Every structure is written in structure tokens, then in C-alpha cells.
Amino acid sequence: MYQKLILASGSPRRRALLSRLGINFQYVTSSISEDFNENNDYTEEVIRLATMKAYDVARIYDEAFIIGADTIVICENKVLGKPITYEKAFEMLKFLSGKTHEVITGVAVINKNKKFIKQFYDKTEVTFKNLSDELIKWYIENDEPYDKAGAYGIQGMGCLLVEKINGSYENVVGLPVSKLFEVFKEIGISPYRGL
Numbered sequence: 001m002y003q004k005l006i007l008a009s010g011s012p013r014r015r016a017l018l019s020r021l022g023i024n025f026q027y028v029t030s031s032i033s034e035d036f037n038e039n040n041d042y043t044e045e046v047i048r049l050a051t052m053k054a055y056d057v058a059r060i061y062d063e064a065f066i067i068g069a070d071t072i073v074i075c076e077n078k079v080l081g082k083p084i085t086y087e088k089a090f091e092m093l094k095f096l097s098g099k100t101h102e103v104i105t106g107v108a109v110i111n112k113n114k115k116f117i118k119q120f121y122d123k124t125e126v127t128f129k130n131l132s133d134e135l136i137k138w139y140i141e142n143d144e145p146y147d148k149a150g151a152y153g154i155q156g157m158g159c160l161l162v163e164k165i166n167g168s169y170e171n172v173v174g175l176p177v178s179k180l181f182e183v184f185k186e187i188g189i190s191p192y193r194g195l
């Protein structure tokens with residue numbers, strides 16, 4: 001049976017990741033303001049925001065399965081969001097230099113009419129090299145850290161900052177597609193026959 005699928009995201013990276021699964025989907029950007037509450041449990045908070053994004057889009061598309069996601073970077077118990085200024089980006093990358101941090105993506109798949117809701121998160125450890133001030137400046141000037149949590153994108157020039165990762169690469173980019181695929185199987189969405 002055909003199931004309408006919508007990615008509730010304005011992120012081109014999430015779109016590209018979902019496209020890799022070879023399934024049909026639309027995307028609609030949610031208008032949720034990301035007010036991350038650092039006093040709550042971090043995993044609960046990314047799931048809460050992912051769920052809000054999905055429900056925002058479900059107000060119009062109540063018959064569809066909708067995916068919402070939210071990604072944060074945590075280092076030494078500090079949450080790093082998206083930097084707004086050059087100085088903030090520099091500060092974040094300097095802080096991450098030579099350390100291991102966690103990237104957590106919360107995901108919610110919902111269908112309002114069917115009263116379906118599935119929420120999960122994935123966590124990946126990323127270890128940065130020791131970054132010189134020159135490298136950080138070069139990176140900020142040449143790439144776009146501004147719309148990315150933690151001020152870097154592993155999928156672009158940001159790969160040069162990374163020594164190693166432990167866990168899902170796609171989760172760092174913004175959507176843990178391998179875990180998401182398990183939910184798709186449950187709701188009958190699959191690029192393969194017989195699954």
C-alpha cells in the first residue's frame with residue numbers, strides 16, 4: 001500500500017540522506033523555533049524538538065507519515081548549537097579541538113490520523129584533531145559553519161577536522177537512516193520488495 005512520506009525539514013543534508021534510501025518523499029519545512037532546554041535530559045530534548053517539527057507539519061498533512069529530526073553537539077556536558085557569528089564559530093571549534101564530543105540526533109515518525117508515533121535517537125562519538133588557530137580560521141572562511149550544530153559539517157571540508165568517529169556517520173550529518181529504515185519496515189515503506 002502506498003504511504004505518503006514527508007520529511008519535516010529545511011535541511012538539504014537530511015534530504016540528501018533520505019534520498020539515498022531510494023524511496024519517494026516530499027519535504028516541508030517546519031516553522032518550529034528551536035528552543036533547546038539545557039536543563040532537560042539531552043536525548044529527551046532532541047526527541048521533543050524532532051516531535052514538535054513533525055507535528056507542526058502534520059497540522060496540514062494529517063494523512064501522511066512525517067519525519068522530524070533534530071541534531072545537537074555535546075562536549076564536556078555543554079550543548080553546542082549553530083553559531084551565529086564568526087567569533088562564536090571560532091570559539092566552538094577551538095573548544096572542540098583535540099577532544100571527543102557526541103552528536104545526538106533525535107527522530108520522530110508520526111502519522112496523526114493513524115495515531116502512530118515512533119521516537120528514537122542515535123548517538124555518535126566524534127574525535128577532533130588538535131586544530132591550529134590558522135586551520136580554524138581557514139575553515140570558517142572557506143566553509144559554512146553557520147547553519148550547522150557545533151560549527152562544522154563532517155560531510156564537507158569539516159572532514160579534515162575529524163580524527164575518527166565511533167557510530168553512524170549519517171547520524172552526524174543529521175539523519176540516522178539505518179535506524180530510520182527499521183521504522184519504515186514497520187509501517188510498510190521500503191525500497192525493497194518483500195521487506
Ligand SMILES: Cc1cn([C@H]2C[C@H](O)[C@@H](COP(=O)(O)OP(=O)(O)OP(=O)(O)O)O2)c(=O)[nH]c1=O
Pocket residue numbers: 008009010011013014029030034053069070071072073103147148149150152153154155158172173174
Ligand atoms: C555536526 C553536524 C551537523 N550538521 C547539521 C545537521 C543539521 O542540519 C544541523 C543541526 O540543526 P537542526 O536544528 O537539527 O536542523 P536544521 O535547522 O538544519 O533543519 P530542520 O530543523 O529544518 O530539519 O547541523 C551537519 O550538516 N554536519 C555535521 O557534521
